[in-house]
Amino acid sequence: MPPLCSRCGLRQAEVYQPQSGESLCRECFFEDITARVKREVERWNMIEPGDVILLALSGGKDGYTLLDVMSRIYKSDRLIGLNIIEGIHGYNKEEDARYLVMTAKEFGIDVIVTSIKEYTGLSVDEIMYKAKERSTRVSACTYCGIARRRIMNYYARELGANKLATAHNLDDESQTAVINILRGDFESLLRQHPLAELVRDPMLVRRIKPLRKIYEWETATFTFLKGYHIQETECPYIYQLPTLRAKVRRELYRYESEHPGALLRFIESLDRMLEPIAAGIKPRSDLGRCVRCGEPTPSGKALCKLCELLEGIGVASPLYSVRRLRVRV
Numbered sequence: 257m258p259p260l261c262s263r264c265g266l267r268q269a270e271v272y273q274p275q276s277g278e279s280l281c282r283e284c285f286f287e288d289i290t291a292r293v294k295r296e297v298e299r300w301n302m303i304e305p306g307d308v309i310l311l312a313l314s315g316g317k318d319g320y321t322l323l324d325v326m327s328r329i330y331k332s333d334r335l336i337g338l339n340i341i342e343g344i345h346g347y348n349k350e351e352d353a354r355y356l357v358m359t360a361k362e363f364g365i366d367v368i369v370t371s372i373k374e375y376t377g378l379s380v381d382e383i384m385y386k387a388k389e390r391s392t393r394v395s396a397c398t399y400c401g402i403a404r405r406r407i408m409n410y411y412a413r414e415l416g417a418n419k420l421a422t423a424h425n426l427d428d429e430s431q432t433a434v435i436n437i438l439r440g441d442f443e444s445l446l447r448q449h450p451l452a453e454l455v456r457d458p459m460l461v462r463r464i465k466p467l468r469k470i471y472e473w474e475t476a477t478f479t480f481l482k483g484y485h486i487q488e489t490e491c492p493y494i495y496q497l498p499t500l501r502a503k504v505r506r507e508l509y510r511y512e513s514e515h516p517g518a519l520l521r522f523i524e525s526l527d528r529m530l531e532p533i534a535a536g537i538k539p540r541s542d543l544g545r546c547v548r549c550g551e552p553t554p555s556g557k558a559l560c561k562l563c564e565l566l567e568g569i570g571v572a573s574p575l576y577s578v579r580r581l582r583v584r585v
């Protein structure tokens with residue numbers, strides 16, 4: 257006989273949770289994830305009444321977990337989804353985006369599908385083709401990450417959303433924290449704290465990470481048990497992942513498997529150590545404006561990061577700098 261659920265004692269256990277030592281039935285597992293996200297969101301006041309939140313949905317396991325859980329802990333009519341197609345051959349599939357839109361509709365949430373090409377004029381593949389021609393040595397992940405961040409912020413702002421929720425999980429957060437510590441980059445480490453607002457600018461929408469205490473294996477299990485079809489293909493540019501992140505990821509997985517709960521304890525202790533500093537920050541408001549596209553720019557810089565990256569591959573007038581993209585739900 258398979259064991260019964262450690263929580264309810266009624267149903268068959270399906271998920272072993274190493275960090276708690278419990279074996280949970282699927283209902284109790286779903287409840288556990290939802291309750292932990294809710295607790296984290298409330299603990300840091302990530303959501304305030306009246307907030308309109310744009311959900312960044314990739315079509316992967318983290319995105320489906322974010323969509324499902326957020327629709328349970330907040331009002332669906334105040335949530336909007338955004339799916340950004342990178343434009344990577346063999347990776348993005350039209351049916352994945354369609355399925356995401358349909359699934360979100362069942363929760364009463366509209367999802368807007370756009371692409372890096374629609375905003376910049378170039379897909380990630382096209383960017384990488386030009387980058388290779390000019391041997392820029394900038395990885396696909398950098399172009400793609402910077403472009404996606406810009407597009408998310410742009411849509412959030414244009415749609416009148418005052419928060420932008422990304423689906424970063426505990427594994428992502430832990431890797432980033434270790435990298436920031438190894439690099440001695442205290443500002444970036446502090447920026448990871450949910451209370452830290454380092455920069456305030458009317459053109460930047462505040463970001464929240466509701467899944468920051470949920471393990472990656474948990475979002476994968478959640479998505480699988482709920483029966484969501486996820487985009488399964490791995491990004492062909494994965495080998496361009498910066499080496500340090502790849503190494504940190506491998507070591508953290510190993511440490512976590514030997515010491516279950518280690519990542520949770522790690523982020524939890526950082527949260528507590530940084531809380532007094534994060535809560536006392538007076539946000540800077542000294543951002544400039546990009547001379548090319550008008551978007552926020554670090555003070556003293558003429559070009560924003562995206563314009564700078566695109567100029568590096570010979571694109572001096574990206575689409576967004578010459579034509580304003582119209583955004584509508």
Ligand SMILES: [Zn+2]
Pocket residue numbers: 261262263264265266267280281282283284285
């Ligand atoms: Zn149970």
Ligand SMILES: [Zn+2]
Pocket residue numbers: 546547548549550551559560561562563564
């Ligand atoms: Zn710019």
